[in-house]
Amino acid sequence: MTETQEAATSEAGNSKNPSRRSLIGWGGAGLALGAAAAGGAVAMTRVGDDAAPTAAETGAAVAFHGAHQSGIATPVQDRLHFAAFDVQTEDRAEFVRMLKDWTEAARRMTAGKAVGEGAYGGLAEAPPDDTGEALGLKPSRLTLTIGFGPSLFAKYGDTFRIGDRRPDALVDLPQFAGDALDKARTGGDLCIQACADDPQVAVHAIRNLARIGMGKVNIRWSQLGFGKTSSTTPDAQTPRNLMGFKDGTRNIAGTETDRLKKYVWVDGKDVAGKSDWMTGGSYLVARRIRMHIETWDRTSLQEQEDVFGRDKGEGAPVGKAKEHDEPFLKAMKPDAHVRLAHPDSNNGITILRRGYSFTDGTDGLGRLDAGLFFLAYMRDVRKGFIPLQRKLSAQDALNEYIQHVGSAVFAVPPGIRDKDDWWGSTLFSEEA
């Protein structure tokens, strides 16, 4: 595509049926849709015959429709804006209308289009529907993923007639040892996870959804993440967390259909009866984990490597040469992070991690307010995060350098089937 064409298409990006950038080869995206439905792969596009750049490089769109929501098994994007909302309205119909409005806006934004009638060219007396900062930007693999928190069922169970639909697995997380949770960064009736390769695209999405939600829901807290700490594409280089270590070496890959089925997607038999709306969904745990960056930086290399159980350069497990070598857990210190968290030490417990590093500037003492915004998807919180964290919070050597300061859990419904489907349709359809 030439510069001129690109300019022309981004110019058109605001009109009634706009696209932030002409989606090169929508056919490609369409084909990938099937793949996304099956395993959560991303829509890939080809630009030329001689090169096959990744979707991240082309800034392409990720299919919004599929059996599962995008943003879970989708190859992890570079940036995050995560928002937890509280419900304000007491009116079920109004809430459902908002979910439908959100879905429509999400459908447009993930395709690289502006919300509603666009960001300019409308009635001069009215504020534009779209806030405009994503005009001219590529879709940037934006995914928007919705989840419903336990408090939605606890507070609005009767009002919204969903009280008997709360799945058993959607439990309130227990207090773990060392938790120092800030109420202002904890909980939420629902959440939206926005991931994109361009931070402005992710922020634009949350901002516009929050605006559409005003009067119905309000933001309880939100978190920006700037660097992925886990990868769901094993052939890509494993990202490093802010402690400088590779993280998520053994994470579930987006293409591992079997492991996804076993550990991530809720099966019909897990949720028989009134909570069967969760079939094909997943559970999300979000934890804001602050790192004591300055003390960590003063820690000797030996201790750092002992704490993790991997070497800092290659990321190889203790006594091994390569990152992906099978770890020999007994060679690690008993309280090493990898040893404690490894599936082999936990009866095979496996979760899909999708966390991001964050830095919210510095605190009043000049220390970096930074760490890991931990995001993990799993089939059952009671068999995934809770037993794992019980153990880690009690024994992990890493605890000296981290503190959990925010926490939330959400039931993430299945995917948006088609253009008439909407977020929460399986939960809020009374006839279902």
Add this chain to the structure above:
Amino acid sequence: MRAASLSVLTAVATAAALTAVTGCTEKSKGDGDAAIKVTAADSTCDTSATSVPAGQVTLNIENKGSKATEVEILFPDDRIVSEKENIGSGTKYTLTAEVKAGSYEIACRPGMKGHGVRQKLTVTGSGAVAKRNPQLDKAVADYREYAQEQADATIPKVEVFAAAIKAGDLKAAQDAFAPSRVGWERTEPIAESFGDIDPKTDTRADGLEKGQKWTGWHRLEKALWQDKKIGNEEKALADQLVTDLKDWQKRVGKAEITPTSMANGAKELLDEVATGKVTGEEDRYSHTDLSDFRANVEGAQKAYELLKPVARKNDKALTTELDKQFAALDALLDKYRTGRTSDGFVSYDKVGETQRKELSDAVNSLAEPLSKLAAAVVK
């Protein structure tokens, strides 16, 4: 108030291109052929003609009433084309104005207040006369009347405030502070549209421009709550505040108000709440923010109620939502009243983070649909 006053009100009104422009007064210019004789009395206002050609229009006014009167030529939305105040009993005055073709009214206001006695005046001539919506003209006229009432009611209250300061009575001055601001806060976009009054009366410490002397309410607020001292400077500033607000009172009638600027003004009042009051920045020494908050909302609601008949026709869903959100915010604010009958509110430093968040959410819930009112009015 905001640091740099917004000129939306003026800009929009100018763009609306009203049909007549200048008004000027001259003393005893004689009685040309085109002159209209206006005979004002205590309950009548007789005019010798109801139609004149466009151009210079002369009114030969005689006040035969027992009270001083005021005579004005008014646009259909009650904006003043030209006026003469304080025409004494038994005296005469000649008022001249350049008037374009269109429909006007001549108003005599015996005692210089109230709606006055009106006579129609048609000015004929070429030139396109903008099509007007009588329903919206009425909304604007009613809103102007409201703004005038607010200004009129503010003066005695600010005089009480000033008197307490001049008497050196700290407690009485503190008590009179918030009430003296209510009328102003209700109609703040109008005051801001004048450009020069707001910086003198309502600037906060952080809103001062280089070289600007700090005057007005918030300067006195700091003296009363933080310094807890009333000196000669404060006494002089109290007088100055009264003078500046009397200037405002006098100019409200000439403010350019359009249906669009009313709707935007309502939204701006909510913006004021969202950026200044919810954060506690506006009244940072006295913590009387909730009184200003309430007044801003009342002023916005007044503008909305006047525009509602037109807006409802164009966008019923919007007015339903606005009714709901105004009611929700009213109910929430009522929780913070200090007594059932009192106009007083809880001191804002006693309002916790969670409560402030709740107030902020309620403001957003109202302001978002309110931002669509202007479009619904002009649709």
